[in-house]
Amino acid sequence: MKLDKIDIKILSELQKSGRISNVELADLVSLSASPCLMRVKKLQEEGFIIGYSARVDLAKLGQTVTVFTEITLKNHRPTDYSRFLATVEKIDCAIECHLVSGGYDYLAKFVTPGISEYQAIMERLLELNIGIDKYFSFVVLKSPIVKAHLPIDAIATH
Structure with a gap:
């Protein structure tokens, strides 16, 4: 899978806040909610996103x-x-x-x-x-x- 600028922006934003809602993420990357969610799922399926976790102090x-x-x-x-x-x-x-x-x-x-x-x-x-x-x-x-x-x-x- 070849990443485009939107995919890279999605990965960057999810790193900053893994609990961001799909609607908020879509706004940040200039997509509507449904295509954004499809891209996130594709990034997960392709192994670019390997998990989500909490940062602990x-x-x-x-x-x-x-x-x-x-x-x-x-x-x-x-x-x-x-x-x-x-x-x-x-x-x-x-x-x-x-x-x-x-x-x-x-x-x-x-x-x-x-x-x-x-x-x-x-x-x-x-x-x-x-x-x-x-x-x-x-x-x-x-x-x-x-x-x-x-x-x-x-x-x-x-």
Whole structure:
């Protein structure tokens, strides 16, 4: 499916407010309600829209710490990557994990109640002997820029 400017605008608006009514969305993208709804359904069917969720203010739930972790594996066979990922995927506090180029293999993002909980996770990962050679932790002190939306307009035009 090739996206046009209206499809891109629909995706952009839905990112900002997934609970927007179809009538409001239609007004924002200059369509009538019925064609707008048909486009949204088509975007869902084609896999451009993969779900809807609520953004939660973690500070209201209690104290948290966010830690970015550079992880280097001892070996680089497909089975080593698979074993590592299968284990990390089961950790609820590991909210992102990216295979990256450069001086280490993975960049993971953990959100935990505190430093001791993060350190317990890392110690458990080392004890499981899943191939971690070394890791470096970067505790987030402040997050002055956090965007909840992707730059769809910039990406989709290329």
